[in-house]
Amino acid sequence: MNSLLTPVLALVTLSLLVWIWMYVTRIPAMQKAKIDPQKARFPVRSTCCPTTSAALPTTTTT
Numbered sequence: 001m002n003s004l005l006t007p008v009l010a011l012v013t014l015s016l017l018v019w020i021w022m023y024v025t026r027i028p029a030m031q032k033a034k035i036d037p038q039k040a041r042f043p044v045r046s047t048c049c050p051t052t053s054a055a056l057p058t059t060t061t062t
Helices: 003-034 039-041
Strands: none
Touching: none
16 A cells, blocks of 8 residues: 555655745746736737638638
8 A cells, every 4th residue: 555655745745845845936926027927817819820710711612
């Protein structure tokens, strides 16, 4: 049983360390860049890549 828990515990520990490191580095960087976290959560779609069928070229076959 101990042989199974060791790798699981190692992955959980590594995940927590990465999660903490991201918060330590990302939040100050976002504050420095004056990025609102709520606005960054759902970014506005760019107009460079239309995805609607009306924007796609149509082909006609005769």
